[in-house]
Amino acid sequence: MILFKNCRIIKELTEGYEGEFADILINGDDIIERIDKPGTIEAEGAFIVDAKNNTVLPGFFELHTHLCITDMNYHRLGTMSQAENAIEALSFAREYLKQGYTTIRDAGTIHNVTAELKRAKARGTVNIPDIISSGQIITPTENGNATFANMYYEADSPYEVRKGCRKQFELGNDIIKCMLTGAYLNEAGNPGESIMMEDELLEAVKVAKMKGGYVMGHAHGAEGIKLGIKCGVRTIEHGSFIDDEAIDMLKASNKTFLVPTAAIGLACLDDDGASLSEDMMDKSKRYELAEKAAVNKAYRAGLKLGFGSDIDKENFIRYPGMEFYARTEWFDFEYKDILIQATKNSAEIAGLAEEKGTIKVGKRGELVVIEGNPDEDIYKMKKMPLYVYFQGELIEN
Numbered sequence: 015m016i017l018f019k020n021c022r023i024i025k026e027l028t029e030g031y032e033g034e035f036a037d038i039l040i041n042g043d044d045i046i047e048r049i050d051k052p053g054t055i056e057a058e059g060a061f062i063v064d065a066k067n068n069t070v071l072p073g074f075f076e077l078h079t080h081l082c083i084t085d086m087n088y089h090r091l092g093t094m095s096q097a098e099n100a101i102e103a104l105s106f107a108r109e110y111l112k113q114g115y116t117t118i119r120d121a122g123t124i125h126n127v128t129a130e131l132k133r134a135k136a137r138g139t140v141n142i143p144d145i146i147s148s149g150q151i152i153t154p155t156e157n158g159n160a161t162f163a164n165m166y167y168e169a170d171s172p173y174e175v176r177k178g179c180r181k182q183f184e185l186g187n188d189i190i191k192c193m194l195t196g197a198y199l200n201e202a203g204n205p206g207e208s209i210m211m212e213d214e215l216l217e218a219v220k221v222a223k224m225k226g227g228y229v230m231g232h233a234h235g236a237e238g239i240k241l242g243i244k245c246g247v248r249t250i251e252h253g254s255f256i257d258d259e260a261i262d263m264l265k266a267s268n269k270t271f272l273v274p275t276a277a278i279g280l281a282c283l284d285d286d287g288a289s290l291s292e293d294m295m296d297k298s299k300r301y302e303l304a305e306k307a308a309v310n311k312a313y314r315a316g317l318k319l320g321f322g323s324d325i326d327k328e329n330f331i332r333y334p335g336m337e338f339y340a341r342t343e344w345f346d347f348e349y350k351d352i353l354i355q356a357t358k359n360s361a362e363i364a365g366l367a368e369e370k371g372t373i374k375v376g377k378r379g380e381l382v383v384i385e386g387n388p389d390e391d392i393y394k395m396k397k398m399p400l401y402v403y404f405q406g407e408l409i410e411n
């Protein structure tokens with residue numbers, strides 16, 4: 015048992031409790047057993063953490079990462095051994111936990127590393143966040159696929175897509191990632207251009223459904239976004255050039271959600287050609303304002319947005335909390351909404367709202383203590399959390 019005392023709570027993220035401060039008791043099965051007024055819970059033998067009136071949040075979700083990506087020199091991936099790749103991915107997963115992330119959705123890997131990490135976690139070998147893994151990315155033959163070593167599985171007909179999707183599930187992955195449009199960071203890729211055919215995407219959605227998963231669809235261009243919604247993908251990743259029609263379609267849908275990614279945009283401009291090619295830099299600069307305006311419009315329309323960063327390990331470690339403050343700088347989101355996106359919204363989008371996403375009696379005890387009031391100043395997220403509690407491990411930073 016572990017008792018968190020004197021927790022400043024955020025009402026929207028703490029269900030079934032009124033009041034500004036609380037003590038939170040997590041039982042031996044890591045389930046939240048009681049939330050009550052400070053000083054009222056007697057729990058003999060419990061380990062006590064005094065949050066000292068700092069803010070306590072539920073564990074964060076990262077809905078878009080690539081655990082195998084170590085830095086922005088993407089071509090380096092092709093020179094790494096499988097062992098190096100696995101070790102780097104494991105340490106990236108641990109860094110996520112230290113920053114308060116307890117659920118990670120991996121959007122594409124090489125050497126099937128993320129499914130292996132899940133297996134290692136299930137064996138009890140490593141304590142890392144819960145991972146939702148998509149394996150290799152299903153994509154048509156396209157410009158720039160070779161940028162990311164063997165991260166892509168090329169498939170050019172419904173039958174090839176069927177084979178590719180089945181392969182990912184065979185390897186132990188949970189969901190499917192598809193490329194519906196070109197990408198900024200694929201050499202000579204055109205982000206606005208649709209690349210996947212309707213019959214191919216429908217096939218991926220069908221196979222994923224049969225296997226109890228779903229499809230996450232990479233889409234920048236508006237037509238690709240609309241195809242994704244029409245075919246029933248669970249998430250639209252990035253959504254950079256989303257238009258009014260697509261926003262209306264998402265508003266009317268309770269099946270498909272937008273996961274914008276802000277930190278990667280910030281990181282690309284900061285890189286300024288140090289690691290990225292001229293083609294990648296050119297696209298990042300050219301589309302910056304259009305992307306900011308489009309995603310801000312989707313936000314103002316009231317869409318339920320998920321939380322994804324797409325950031326590499328090097329930037330993730332150098333700039334703690336990057337996706338949190340990037341969302342205000344890049345998309346002009348409100349501070350408290352950003353915290354809700356990272357927890358409650360993303361848990362719902364990932365289908366895990368029964369057990370995660372808010373602090374509530376009966377849900378999993380995954381808590382993050384942040385110094386100060388991040389709902390009033392999102393830059394508080396730049397500092398590492400004071401404490402992270404997850405599955406029996408208390409991390410003190």
Ligand SMILES: [Zn+2]
Nearest residue numbers: 078080121324
């Ligand atoms: Zn990505």
